[in-house]
Amino acid sequence: MSDHNHAVHGNVSGIVFQADHVYGDVTVHDEERRPTANHLPLDIMTFINRQDERARFADCVLDRGDRTEPRIILVSGGPGSGRTTLAVKAIKEHVARSGTADQFDLLHFRVKGSGPRSTTDPEAIIDQVLADLGVPQGDEPGGLPEKHRRLRSVTKDRRVVILLDDVVLPAQVRAVVPGNPDSLLVVTTAEPFSSLRDQRPGNVQVLAMPTAHVVAQLRAELQDDRRVDAEPGALWELARRCHGLPLCATVAAGRLSADPFLRIAGLVEEIKQRSSLRVLGAGEDEETSLKAILDAGYDGLDDAAKLAYRAAGLHPTPSFDVWAIAAAIGVPAAEARGVLALLCSAGLLTRDTRMGGHRYGINPAVHEHAADAAQREGNRAERDSVLAGFAAYYVHAGLAADAVLTPRWQLGTDFERPPVLDLPVFATGSATGSAGDADGPDARQWSGANIQAIVALVGPSRGGDEPLIGTRGFAAAMALATDGYFRGTGMSPDRQLLLAAGLADAENCGHVRVQARIRNQLGFGCLETEDWDSAEGHFTGALELSASDGDGPGQGGALEALGILAGRRGRYADALAAFDRALPFLQAMGRTRSIALIHLHRGRALIGSGRSAEALELLEHAWEMLRAERERGRPDPVNEGKVLLSTSDAFLSSGTTAAAHAKAEQALELFTGQGALVQRGQAFEALGRSAPTDGERTGHLRSAIDAYEAVGNEKAAQRVRKLLDGR
Numbered sequence: 043m044s045d046h047n048h049a050v051h052g053n054v055s056g057i058v059f060q061a062d063h064v065y066g067d068v069t070v071h072d073e074e075r076r077p078t079a080n081h082l083p084l085d086i087m088t089f090i091n092r093q094d095e096r097a098r099f100a101d102c103v104l105d106r107g108d109r110t111e112p113r114i115i116l117v118s119g120g121p122g123s124g125r126t127t128l129a130v131k132a133i134k135e136h137v138a139r140s141g142t143a144d145q146f147d148l149l150h151f152r153v154k155g156s157g158p159r160s161t162t163d164p165e166a167i168i169d170q171v172l173a174d175l176g177v178p179q180g181d182e183p184g185g186l187p188e189k190h191r192r193l194r195s196v197t198k199d200r201r202v203v204i205l206l207d208d209v210v211l212p213a214q215v216r217a218v219v220p221g222n223p224d225s226l227l228v229v230t231t232a233e234p235f236s237s238l239r240d241q242r243p244g245n246v247q248v249l250a251m252p253t254a255h256v257v258a259q260l261r262a263e264l265q266d267d268r269r270v271d272a273e274p275g276a277l278w279e280l281a282r283r284c285h286g287l288p289l290c291a292t293v294a295a296g297r298l299s300a301d302p303f304l305r306i307a308g309l310v311e312e313i314k315q316r317s318s319l320r321v322l323g324a325g326e327d328e329e330t331s332l333k334a335i336l337d338a339g340y341d342g343l344d345d346a347a348k349l350a351y352r353a354a355g356l357h358p359t360p361s362f363d364v365w366a367i368a369a370a371i372g373v374p375a376a377e378a379r380g381v382l383a384l385l386c387s388a389g390l391l392t393r394d395t396r397m398g399g400h401r402y403g404i405n406p407a408v409h410e411h412a413a414d415a416a417q418r419e420g421n422r423a424e425r426d427s428v429l430a431g432f433a434a435y436y437v438h439a440g441l442a443a444d445a446v447l448t449p450r451w452q453l454g455t456d457f458e459r460p461p462v463l464d465l466p467v468f469a470t471g472s473a474t475g476s477a478g479d480a481d482g483p484d485a486r487q488w489s490g491a492n493i494q495a496i497v498a499l500v501g502p503s504r505g506g507d508e509p510l511i512g513t514r515g516f517a518a519a520m521a522l523a524t525d526g527y528f529r530g531t532g533m534s535p536d537r538q539l540l541l542a543a544g545l546a547d548a549e550n551c552g553h554v555r556v557q558a559r560i561r562n563q564l565g566f567g568c569l570e571t572e573d574w575d576s577a578e579g580h581f582t583g584a585l586e587l588s589a590s591d592g593d594g595p596g597q598g599g600a601l602e603a604l605g606i607l608a609g610r611r612g613r614y615a616d617a618l619a620a621f622d623r624a625l626p627f628l629q630a631m632g633r634t635r636s637i638a639l640i641h642l643h644r645g646r647a648l649i650g651s652g653r654s655a656e657a658l659e660l661l662e663h664a665w666e667m668l669r670a671e672r673e674r675g676r677p678d679p680v681n682e683g684k685v686l687l688s689t690s691d692a693f694l695s696s697g698t699t700a701a702a703h704a705k706a707e708q709a710l711e712l713f714t715g716q717g718a719l720v721q722r723g724q725a726f727e728a729l730g731r732s733a734p735t736d737g738e739r740t741g742h743l744r745s746a747i748d749a750y751e752a753v754g755n756e757k758a759a760q761r762v763r764k765l766l767d768g769r
Contacts, residue, residue, distance in 0.1 A: 078145070078146060078147045078148075079147045079148065079149060079174050079175060079176075080147075080148045081148060081149050081150045081174060082130055082133065082134070082148045082150050082205065083126075083130055083150065088259055088262040088263045088292075089127065089131055090251070090255050090256075090258045090259040090262060090288075091251075091255045091258070092124075092128055092131070092248075092251075095128055095132075095246055095247075095248055096128070096131065096132050096135065098244075098246045099115060099117070099128075099129075099132035099135075099136070099244075099246050100132070100135070100136070100139075101244075102115045102244025102245075102246065103115070103136055103226065103244070105244065110223055111219065111223060111241070112202075112219060112220050112221075112222065112223055112224070112225040112226060112227055113226050113227070113243075113244065114215065114219070114227045114228075114229065114238070114241050114242075114243040114244070115226070115227070115228050115229070115243060115244040115245075115246060116229050116230075116231060116234045116235065116238070116243045116244070116245050116246070117129045117132075117228060117229065117230045117231070117246045117248060118230070118231050118232060118233050118234050118245065118246070118247050118248065119230075119232075119247065119248030119249070119389075120232065120389045120390075120392060120405055120408065121287075121289075121332060121335040121336055121339065121389050121390075121405075121408065122287035122288070122289035122290060122332045122335065122405075122407070123248045123249070123250065123286075123287060123288070123289075124248060124251075124287075124288035124289065125230045125248040126205075126207055126208075126230050127288065128246075128248055129205055129207075129228050129230050130150075130205070132228075132246075133148070133203055133205060133226070133228055136203070136226065137203065145201060146201050146202065146203050147174070147175060147200055147201070147202045147203070148203050148205075149171060149174050149175075149202065149203070149204045149205065150204075150205045150207065151167060151170055151171070151204070151205070151206055151207065152207045152208055153167065153206055153207060153208050153209045153210065153214055162210070162211075162214070164186055164211075164213050164214050164216075164217035164218075165185065165186050165189055165217070167206070167214060167217055167218055168186075168189045168190065168192075168193050168217055168218060169189070171193060171204065171218055172189075172192070172193060172196060175196060175197070175200070175202075177192075177196050186217065189217075190217055193218065193220070193221070194219070194220065194221035195221060196221070197220035197221045197222055197225060198221040198222055199222065200220075200222060200225075201222060201224050201225055202220045202222065202225040202226075203225065203226045203227075203228065204218055204220065204225075204226070204227050204228065205228045205229075205230070206218065206227070206228070206229045206230070207230050208230060208231070209229045209230065209231045210231070210387070212235045212237045212238050215227070215229050215235070215238060215241075216238075216241075219241075229243075231389075232386065232387055232388060232389025232390075233386050233387060233389070233392070233393075249286070250285065250286025250287065250405065251286045251287070251288060251291075252286070253278065253281050253282050253286070254281075256281035256282075256284050256286065256288075256291050257277060257278060257281045259288060259291045259292075259295075260277060260280065260281060260291055260294065260295050261277075263291070263292060263295035263296075263299070264295050264298055264299060269298075269306075270306070273305065273306040273307055276305070276306040276307040276310050277306055279310050280294055280306055280309060280310050280313075283310065283313050283314075283318050283322075284318070284322065285318060285405055285406045285407045286405070287332065287405065287407060289331075289332050290318060290322040290323070290332060290407060293322045293323075293324070293331075293332075294309065294322055297309060297321075297322075309321070317410045318406065318407045318410060319332070319333060319336075319407050319410040319411050319414065320410075322407070323336070323407065323410075323411070332407065333411070336390070336408060336411045339388045339389060339390055340390070340411075340415060342388065343384065343385070343388060344384070346371075346373075346381050347381050347384045347385055347388075348415075348419070349371050349420075349424075350367055350370075350371055350378065350381045350382060350385060351385055351390060351412050351415060352412060352415050352416040352419065352420045352424070352428070353367055353370040353371050353416070353428045353431075354367065354385075354391070354402075354404055354409070354412050355409060355410075355411070355412025355413035355414070355415055355416040356370070356412075356413065356416050356425060356428050356429060356432075357370070357432065357495065358494075358495050358498030358499055358510060359494050359495045359498060360403060360404045360405065360406050360409040361394070361401060361402070361403050361404075361491070361495075362401065362402060362492075362495065363397075363400045363401045363402070363466075363483075363488075363491075363492075364378050364379050364382060364400055364401075364402070365378075365400075365435060365439065365464055365465060365466055366432060366435050366436075366492075366495075367381075367382060367402075368435075368462075368464055369431040369432065369434055369435035369460070369462075369463055369464075370427075370428040370429075370431035370432055370435075371428070371431070372427070372431060372460070372462055373462065374462060374464055375464035382402055385402075386402070390404065390408055390412075391403065391404050392404070392405075397483060397487060397491065398482075398483055400466070400483055401491065416428075429499075429510070429511055430460075430511075430513070431460065432495075432499060432511070433457075433499065433511045433513055433516050434457070434458065434459060434460050434463055435463065435465075436492065436495070436496050436499065436520065436523075437457045437516065437519045437520065437523060438457075438459055438463060438465060439465050439466060439488070440489070440492075440496065440519075440520060440523030440524060441519070441522070441523045442465055442466070442468060442485075443466075443468055443485040443486075443488050443489050443523070443526070443527070444485075444489075444522070444523050444524070444525060444526040444527070445526075446468045446485040446526075447485050447486060447489070447526030447527060447530070447716075448525075448526035448529065448678070448680070449635060449671075449676055449677075449678050450526075450635070450636075452522070456515065457513075457515050457516065457519045466482055466483050466488060467482040468482050468483060468484070468485040468488065469482045469483065469484045469485065486527060486530065486716070486717045489524065489526075489527035490527065490531075493524065493527070493536060494536075496520050496524065496540070497536045497539060497540060498510060499511045499516075499520075500516070500517045500520055500539070500540060500543045500544075501539065501543070509543070514547065514550065514551050515547065515551055515553075516547070517540070517543040517544045517546070517547035518544045518545075518547040518548040518551065518553060518556050518560070519544075520540055520544065521540045521541050521543070521544025521545070521547075521548075521560050521563065522544070522556065522559060522560070524537070524540055525563055528567075529566070529680075529718075529720075530680070530716065530717055530718035530719055530720060530721070531719055531720070531753055532570055532719065532720050532753030532754055532755055533567035533568075533570045533571055533754075533755075534753070534754060537567060538567070541560055541563055541564050541567070544556075544560050545557060545560045545561070545564070548560060554587050554588075554590065554591040554593070555587075555588070555591055555593050555596055557587050558583075558584040558585075558587035558588045558591070558593065558596045558600065559584070559596065559599075561580045561581070561583045561584035561587065562580065562581065562584045562599055562600060562603055564576075564580045565577045565578075565579075565580030565581040565584065565603055565607075566603065568580060569606070569607065569610060570720065570755055570758075571755065571757055572610075572757045572758075574607065574610065574611055577607050578604070578607055581600055581603040581604045581607060582600075582604070584596065584599070584600040584603070585597060585600035585601065585604070588600055594627045594630055594631075595627065595628070595630075595631055597624075597627050598624045598625075598626075598627025598628040598630075598631070598636070599624075601620050601621075601623045601624035601627070602620070602621065602624045602628070602639070602640065602643065604620045605617045605618070605619075605620030605621040605624065605643055605647070606643055608620055608647075609643070609646055609647045609650060612650065614647045614648075614650040614651040615651075617643070617646075617647040617650075618644060618647050618648075618651075621640055621643055621644050621647070624640060625637075625640055628640060634667050634670065634671055635667075635668070635671055635676070635678060635681070637667065638663075638664045638667035638668050638671075638681070638685075639664070639681060641660050641661070641663050641664035641667070642661065642664045642681070642684060642685050642688060644660055645657040645658075645660040645661040645664065645685075645688050645689075645692065646688050646691070648660065649688065649691050649692050649695050652695070654692045654693075654695040654696040655696070657688075657692045657695075658689065658692045658693070658696075661685055661688055661689045661692060662689075664685050665682070665685045665686075665689070668681060668682050668685060669682075679712045679715065679716055680712070680713065680716050680718050680721060682712055683708075683709040683710075683712035683713045683716075683718070683721060683725070684709070684721065686705045686706070686708045686709035686712070687705070687706060687709040687721075687724060687725060687728055689705045690702045690703070690704075690705035690706040690709065690728045690732065691728065693705060693732075694728075694731060694732050699732050699734070700734075702728070702731075702732040703729060703732040703733065703734070706725055706728035706729045706732060707729065709721075709725045709728070710722065710725035710726065710729065713725055719749055719752055719753045720749075720750075720753055720755065722749045723746045723747075723749030723750040723753075723755070723758060723762075724746075726742045726743070726745040726746035726749055727742075727743065727746040727762055727765075729742040730742035730743035730746060730762075730765070730766075731765075740766065743762050743765060743766045744766070746759075746762045747759045747762050747763060747766070750762065
């Protein structure tokens, strides 16, 4: 008998050929394949888009570099964002790209929450992983370290994909890292864990879905094109009120599917009356409804975090900064920052990294939940204290920002400042054009980010006609505190509301000087829209109020404003006379800047009178005075730009076009650095008038139109259109 033995091992199908002499028998051994586990949830049939997030997941898997350990991917997002659904979809796509499902053990565990596969203890998670892999329970005396070593050993030769859902602690992640480098550990969490940076995890952030994608999800889940096509506007409004949360869209589609007689517009109206949370936050599965998720998140907070969450619910907008919450709960900003970090880790807030990490956001549906918590668990005294904290913060921070944006003299405020009130240290670059304090927010950006909150606090409360904050002096103080910001953005409806409310508040409080200042602000708003008669009424009223109170600076300011108005109307002799009357009042203040501005205004009037040489001399004097102020650490870049712009007009009037163009370019640079949108339009207009070629002229004038339209100044835009058309 031959010594040769022929054998074929492994899974064999079809015909096997022996390619030489055959010695003895040929035996085929059918090796049994090891069964694999698959505990992932079923696919969601109406999964919509998320192409960017799925591509990011795939990139994270492929980005191995010099790794010898399994890849860890953190999928972060707020409650109801669909982070688990995305993770499941991305895992299955990864498996499909890498082989077949029976080559992987696919495991899924809910770390936080309820249900048969929920646990929080890292040792218990390891026990479940081993059990799902068919490994008998051991009795490791070493506790967690020994269990972890055993898990690594068991998975050394197995390709494992583990999905840990709703992880709250980094230790829960480290405990279950498999032993095979080809394995994958996917973690869903509210926000990434910075303490895992040594493991270099991939990060996939699941943001709110765009409204168009929510519309697509509603269509896919309803599967009734005739119904949705009959109410396209209502469908989009319903999608908008889902606030980018797939979970809310699923509940909305379920409501409509269950009641074929319910119009989409009817569901939208119900949401308007009751709120998105109350209508869409509840589902058939009480454990996984949005409200249940948010309730569980809130219940897991400590008392300080609960108070901060309720305060966030009382804030009028779903965006705020750390100082606002600190003021609302009466603690230093450093302490509030730690509390807000807890809310972020619970998935109830998100941190906005675009503004230095000082701001936080809350999904509108979560905001409604926080507001409900404030009404349900907070008492009236707490709510009043929170709103008083917001009021104090926005008044005092607003005045501080205004002082940076414009160095004009301020009236101040008698609005009470609480004993604990941290304020931002605004970046000095807002006023000087220098680099500024990298840690502090930009004053103009701060004002722009908070203006909607300020308007909402001054305006009617939710469901009522009374102001949300009716404290005497609040609306007047906010009208003063936002003046510098609005001078650069134009006379918007928000500014009109603040000024009207501020004037009524000042009249109610009997603050004559504040009334005069606000009347002046209203007049300048009318100047922007070229409503000369209304402007004159406000400026004259401001002058009369200031005179009645013996307010010299106020009289000087009102006379200065009347002179500016006269110049705009082409009444240059009247303008010069008004400036002459204003000068003694302003000189008495001893402020170099005020005198420089009078020289600026006189220079403009002289240009209009055809006296360009005198104007250039006066404007040069104004420029020197403002530059001296800059050297003293009191820069005023916007008014420096205005002097340059007027100098450009004087040169153009005298026929020195190249010099005019150069001064306008310098002015534009200063205005752009300050975000002064109205003045940018004026600078582009000057560049167009002094442009050396027709092409440059057209480009600059079109830029001027764009700038004016951006601030809603249609009259100025129309004037430039006529200039562009040669009319």
